Amino acid sequence: MPRRLLGILAAAFLGTTTLTAATAASAAPAPPKAAVDYTGIVALSNCSGSLVRTPDAADSDPALVLTNGHCYEGGMPSAGQVITNRPSSRTFTLLDPSGQGSLGTLRATTVLYSTMTDTDVTLYKLNTTYAAIQQNYDTPALELSLAHPATGMDLRVVSGYWRRTYSCSLDGFAYRLREDQWTWKDSVRYTSSCDVIGGTSGSPVIDADSGKVVAVNNTINESGGRCTLNNPCEVDESGNITVRPNIGYAQETYILGACIAPGSVIDFNRAGCTVPHARRR
Known part of the structure; x- marks a missing residue:
């Protein structure tokens, strides 16, 4: 994270069609997602x-x-x-x-x-x-956003440094995330498609449904290391450590x-x- 300084629009989904004994009706379409671009x-x-x-x-x-x-x-x-x-x-x-x-x-x-x-x-x-x-x-x-983010959120990580956007889901939360001397609380864990790189540090993590910022991107486990610089580890309430190679994280902003x-x-x-x-x- 610090070494490289992780620092060098979706359309509406149509509902499925359900057939009854008398009629065939389609589900109402979901509301459109917010248009996430480089505004702001x-x-x-x-x-x-x-x-x-x-x-x-x-x-x-x-x-x-x-x-x-x-x-x-x-x-x-x-x-x-x-x-x-x-x-x-x-x-x-x-x-x-x-x-x-x-x-x-x-x-x-x-x-x-x-x-x-x-x-x-x-x-x-x-x-x-x-x-x-x-x-x-x-x-x-x-x-x-002034609310705690939720597991399963459709996320966009928008990097101004690289002018690149990553799309993934909110996989869950790390009770504690430890990297070198630093420990972060209740960190957002991405699914693997947000494979963020150096320079994406500080990118807003945007809920694609609301368009609101729910977190700020900050690190990824680069090489499978255990709680070392650029290799954060998760620590649960009992002190058990889990290492997730190539998985990225963000810090909640509410x-x-x-x-x-x-x-x-x-x-x-x-x-x-x-x-x-x-x-x-």
């Missing part, structure tokens, strides 16, 4: 990321960019380290919906939050608002989304905010 996707110098907002964010709020903790420009936070409200001038390339072109450059003012403890996230506050980005680039932000207050600030006292901070080390 950004590229970093070493990772991927996304322009995000909470459901109740105001258009006048400073916009936010989400990526991984291990993509933080100051270096990977150590286990137990939490960074908040640190000045930043990092830039992000905003992609067009096709992913083939760039709409412009966005710039941060602040690292609102960054950690690799319990989760693997960095959240940047930009020097512009959601309304200004919409006006200048005709681009909305992706919405952060626990961070709950911390974002009006004005694009972090409030650790908000209901549902469970990310670690200084008082919880």
